[in-house]
Amino acid sequence: MISDVDVRAFAPASIQGIVNTWNAAAGDRFPLRERLFRQNTVDDPHFDPAGCAVAVDARTEAVIGFAVAKVARVPLGADGLRADRGWISMLAVTPRYQRRGIGMRLLDAAEAFLRRRGRRRFVLGSDPAHFFPGVPDDPGPLGFFAARGYALRGDAFDLRRPLDAYQTPLVVLQALAANPGVEVRPLRPGEEASLLAFLDATFPGRWRYTVARYLDAGGAIGDIMGIVTRAEVLGFAHLFPPDASWIGPSVAWAMPTDDAPARPGRAGGLGPMGISPAIRGRGLGLVLLDRSVLHLRDAGATEAYIDWTVLLDFYGKLGFAPCRRYRHGERCLAD
Numbered sequence: 403m404i405s406d407v408d409v410r411a412f413a414p415a416s417i418q419g420i421v422n423t424w425n426a427a428a429g430d431r432f433p434l435r436e437r438l439f440r441q442n443t444v445d446d447p448h449f450d451p452a453g454c455a456v457a458v459d460a461r462t463e464a465v466i467g468f469a470v471a472k473v474a475r476v477p478l479g480a481d482g483l484r485a486d487r488g489w490i491s492m493l494a495v496t497p498r499y500q501r502r503g504i505g506m507r508l509l510d511a512a513e514a515f516l517r518r519r520g521r522r523r524f525v526l527g528s529d530p531a532h533f534f535p536g537v538p539d540d541p542g543p544l545g546f547f548a549a550r551g552y553a554l555r556g557d558a559f560d561l562r563r564p565l566d567a568y569q570t571p572l573v574v575l576q577a578l579a580a581n582p583g584v585e586v587r588p589l590r591p592g593e594e595a596s597l598l599a600f601l602d603a604t605f606p607g608r609w610r611y612t613v614a615r616y617l618d619a620g621g622a623i624g625d626i627m628g629i630v631t632r633a634e635v636l637g638f639a640h641l642f643p644p645d646a647s648w649i650g651p652s653v654a655w656a657m658p659t660d661d662a663p664a665r666p667g668r669a670g671g672l673g674p675m676g677i678s679p680a681i682r683g684r685g686l687g688l689v690l691l692d693r694s695v696l697h698l699r700d701a702g703a704t705e706a707y708i709d710w711t712v713l714l715d716f717y718g719k720l721g722f723a724p725c726r727r728y729r730h731g732e733r734c735l736a737d
């Protein structure tokens with residue numbers, strides 16, 4: 403029998419219960435490590451404990467559900483605070499407590515937080531320091547958010563490819579030969595300012611913000627693959643080798659946890675990546691992807707992941723295939 407359930411404010415002591423709840427509800431597809439949860443919540447500037455609601459079985463005091471809602475608390479580069487929206491980052495209920503209205507109570511709490519912060523547009527996933535680009539394409543969460551009036555439309559994918567048999571294709575070698583004077587290589591200490599100037603010019607919003615935060619936190623510039631010509635950075639790919647201290651979103655779900663059996667192989671992650679409009683259409687995007695894949699393999703990765711993309715044809719040229727699908731979802735309050 404299910405006894406009373408309280409919905410309470412977040413406290414750090416709940417973290418282990420939150421992680422356990424997530425892994426019981428969705429750990430088979432999305433195994434959550436405590437380190438990832440902390441990185442993307444309590445250790446991130448956008449986390450506000452008031453936006454995290456925790457459902458507790460009042461009889462046992464066990465955590466049996468939680469929801470994380472966020473608003474931007476520092477500007478996301480040129481995108482600023484995105485004051486029109488707030489995000490539902492993550493929400494789960496322990497399986498044996500599901501279909502009893504607890505998910506709805508948690509969503510109520512998350513939306514109430516966003517309303518108190520003046521937000522009228524509630525977006526699923528894609529938050530700063532996100533876990534998901536949208537909502538996982540599973541009947542449970544899709545049915546749940548649809549029942550609450552969320553519009554679910556549009557896809558995003560995570561992609562994967564094994565690296566053992568990877569070989570640089572001819573088209574990449576041809577593009578390199580056709581672009582003399584262009585270097586595609588890991589960036590070096592001292593090139594941070596050039597990288598940020600490129601991002602200011604081309605990707606001044608969230609990507610610029612995230613790279614600057616990574617560098618400020620002591621992230622290795624050598625894990626950013628660059629396209630460099632005449633000492634100017636004109637393209638970048640952010641890479642996450644298997645031993646990177648920052649868990650990139652591409653490898654968020656590719657690591658073993660205490661509960662999930664170790665996957666064979668070691669995952670490396672890739673993205674975001676982008677190049678200047680001035681040099682697009684010259685094959686350099688595939689060169690950047692190829693060099694990134696080789697860098698990850700040299701660093702010990704046996705498989706590479708790319709997150710949050712719709713460019714299946716582009717990445718498919720180097721053998722990446724979808725491994726997870728998401729839907730975009732949001733609800734706007736009526737005026």
Ligand SMILES: CC(C)(COP(=O)(O)OP(=O)(O)OC[C@H]1O[C@@H](n2cnc3c(N)ncnc32)[C@H](O)[C@@H]1OP(=O)(O)O)[C@@H](O)C(=O)NCCC(=O)NCCS
Nearest residue numbers: 427492493494495500501502503505506542543545546549
């Ligand atoms: C999504 C989730 C939190 C729902 O929790 P819950 O406590 O079962 O939700 P509720 O009982 O409040 O459900 C309310 C309504 O949502 C809909 N719904 C919930 N689960 C559903 C399912 N599996 N299929 C279809 N509709 C569903 C129903 O309309 C339901 O009302 P009803 O039970 O009267 O028919 C839960 O399924 C879960 O933890 N899933 C795994 C984690 C996840 O993927 N989270 C989303 C991404 S962050």
